[in-house]
Amino acid sequence: MKYSSDAVEKAIHELSKLPGVGRKSAQRHVFYLLKQSENDVQQLADALLELKSKVRNCSVCFNITENDPCPICTSEKRDRSVICVVEEANDVLALEKTGECRGLYHVLGGALSPLDGIGPDDLRVKELLQRLTEEVKEIIIATNPNTEGEATALYLAKLIKPMNIKISRIARGIPVGADLEYADEITLARAIEGRLEY
Amino acid sequence: MKYSSDAVEKAIHELSKLPGVGRKSAQRHVFYLLKQSENDVQQLADALLELKSKVRNCSVCFNITENDPCPICTSEKRDRSVICVVEEANDVLALEKTGECRGLYHVLGGALSPLDGIGPDDLRVKELLQRLTEEVKEIIIATNPNTEGEATALYLAKLIKPMNIKISRIARGIPVGADLEYADEITLARAIEGRLEY
Numbered sequence: 001m002k003y004s005s006d007a008v009e010k011a012i013h014e015l016s017k018l019p020g021v022g023r024k025s026a027q028r029h030v031f032y033l034l035k036q037s038e039n040d041v042q043q044l045a046d047a048l049l050e051l052k053s054k055v056r057n058c059s060v061c062f063n064i065t066e067n068d069p070c071p072i073c074t075s076e077k078r079d080r081s082v083i084c085v086v087e088e089a090n091d092v093l094a095l096e097k098t099g100e101c102r103g104l105y106h107v108l109g110g111a112l113s114p115l116d117g118i119g120p121d122d123l124r125v126k127e128l129l130q131r132l133t134e135e136v137k138e139i140i141i142a143t144n145p146n147t148e149g150e151a152t153a154l155y156l157a158k159l160i161k162p163m164n165i166k167i168s169r170i171a172r173g174i175p176v177g178a179d180l181e182y183a184d185e186i187t188l189a190r191a192i193e194g195r196l197e198y
Numbered sequence: 199m200k201y202s203s204d205a206v207e208k209a210i211h212e213l214s215k216l217p218g219v220g221r222k223s224a225q226r227h228v229f230y231l232l233k234q235s236e237n238d239v240q241q242l243a244d245a246l247l248e249l250k251s252k253v254r255n256c257s258v259c260f261n262i263t264e265n266d267p268c269p270i271c272t273s274e275k276r277d278r279s280v281i282c283v284v285e286e287a288n289d290v291l292a293l294e295k296t297g298e299c300r301g302l303y304h305v306l307g308g309a310l311s312p313l314d315g316i317g318p319d320d321l322r323v324k325e326l327l328q329r330l331t332e333e334v335k336e337i338i339i340a341t342n343p344n345t346e347g348e349a350t351a352l353y354l355a356k357l358i359k360p361m362n363i364k365i366s367r368i369a370r371g372i373p374v375g376a377d378l379e380y381a382d383e384i385t386l387a388r389a390i391e392g393r394l395e396y
Contacts, residue, residue, distance in 0.1 A: 005264045007245075007252040014245040017238075018227045029216045031288050033246060034253060034262060041250040044212040045243035048231060051209040052239040055232060064232060066203045090229050 057089075060131070062107040062124055064089045072105060079103045081137040085128065085156065087111050087144060095142060103140070106131065111148035112155055120155065129159070138166040145172045255287075258329070260305040260322055262287045270303060277301045279335040283326065283354065285309050285342060293340060301338070304329065309346035310353055318353065327357070336364040343370045 008030055015026035033041055057063070058070035065071070072078060072092075082103025086092055087110055095101045108123040132139075139160055143149035153169050160167050173191035174183050183191070206228055213224035231239050255261070256268035263269070270276060270290075280301025284290055285308055293299045306321040330337075337358055341347035351367050358365050371389035372381050381389070 005253055005262065007249045007264060008262065011245045011249040014242045017242070019230045020223060020226065025218060027288065027291075028218065030249060031286070032217045033249060034287075036250075038250050040215075041246055044215070045246050047205075047209045047212040048239055048243050051205045051228060051231060052234075052236050054205040055203055064203065064206065066205060088229070089232075090225065093225075 057107075061105045062089070062109060062127070063092050063105055080135055082140065083128075083131065083136055083138075084140040084142050086142045087149065087152070091142065101140075103138075108143070108152065111143055111152040113148045113151075123152070125156070125159070128156075132160070132163060132165060136165060138168065140168050140170065142170045145170075255305075259303045260287070260307060260325070261290050261303055278333055280338065281326075281329065281334055281336075282338040282340050284340045285347065285350070289340065289342075299338075301336075306341070306350065309341055309350040311346045311349075321350070323354070323357070326354075330358070330361060330363060334363060336366065338366050338368065340368045343368075 011030050011033070012023060012026040015021055015029050016023050018026075021029070033044075054066050055064050056066075056068060058065045058068055058073055060069045060073040063070050063072065079102045082101075083106050084095060084101050084103055085106045085108060086095065087108055089107050092105050092107065095105075106124070106128050108125070108128070110118055110123055112118060112120065112123070139156070141153040141156055143152045157167050157169070171190075171194045172187065173194055174180060174187060180188070209228050209231070210221060210224045213219055213227050214221050216224075219227070231242075252264050253262050254264075254266060256263045256266055256271055258267045258271040261268050261270065277300045280299075281304050282293060282299050282301055283304045283306060284293065285306055287305050290303050290305065293303075304322070304326050306323070306326070308316055308321055310316060310318065310321070337354070339351040339354055341350045355365050355367070369388075369392050370385065371392055372378060372385065378386070
């Protein structure tokens with residue numbers, strides 16, 4: 001069933017392109033927007049356009065930023081001997097929230113996935129290798145703990161190991177607050193494997 | 199935790215105003231949009247602005263429309279003796295999908311809710327009464343089957359009954375495909391109360 005209004009149909013179509021937004025949610029958004037003032041909708045549209053025009057990738061670490069290089073890469077307070085490698089820019093935010101990463105970042109722009117035709121040349125691997133000067137002492141690989149992320153981690157580890165740089169992978173294990181009973185076997189196996197001594 | 203980029207923060211803030219969109223979803227949307235072409239984002243922004251500038255309320259039934267009066271109100275195929283009263287414009291769409299409503303509509307713009315300070319003057323009740331010419335033979339009240347919707351239905355029924363117009367309320371009962379076992383008592387009671395003879 002389509003609306004008789006083209007403008008409504010077009011807005012639903014555009015909104016339902018957003019991740020996790022189906023036709024039904026897009027419809028809800030449209031009815032919500034129709035109830036808002038013209039000014040409110042203008043603000044939303046402006047924010048989206050500004051986002052696209054102002055935000056770019058840092059030319060060093062490929063994190064999103066308004067100033068190139070980004071504030072993390074230019075900060076004098078960061079430990080420049082550690083680079084934490086992540087898949088996407090939003091992973092940087094997640095790690096920054098913990099306050100545990102005091103080094104720099106490198107955003108790969110995805111993970112290896114031969115089935116989807118994504119090889120090392122499609123990721124920013126070359127750019128990472130170029131950053132591995134004498135200053136860099138450790139690489140922390142923080143790709144996602146799924147098939148693609150693990151494959152990427154292994155690939156990078158093999159590539160960087162001969163360069164005499166310490167290379168580590170974030171721990172996989174039981175999430176804090178979770179129940180052992182409901183953890184899957186692989187996670188549980190990893191948790192025992194990666195146990196820490198008191 | 200905030201992003202260092204103001205443009206990202208602003209876009210997250212604006213997107214999270216949409217119904218059912220929290221900070222986390224808004225964040226996902228922003229990262230999705232950052233990966234799209236400038237043209238795609240422009241299209242989304244344009245669609246939202248066009249929505250607001252082109253779509254208005256029909257001056258007769260208050261459904262959303264690009265042309266006033268709306269295609270339903272001007273259609274010669276509709277049964278002008280029946281008016282189906284609903285709370286919101288999206289209810290019209292839901293009813294149109296069924297193909298069972300061959301009459302006209304009237305969008306109240308909400309339901310009575312004394313706790314929220316919404317009285318009859320805040321709804322389009324006066325406008326409904328003005329439409330009740332001799333031509334109109336039946337009013338179907340299709341407000342939501344919750345406290346506010348039922349109160350609104352009762353209020354309208356009392357108001358219109360003396361005018362010698364047939365007035366009906368959509369049936370409340372077990373949804374098609376549902377299980378009797380899991381239906382709540384009130385719904386089940388209504389289903390028995392509203393039973394139909396074969």
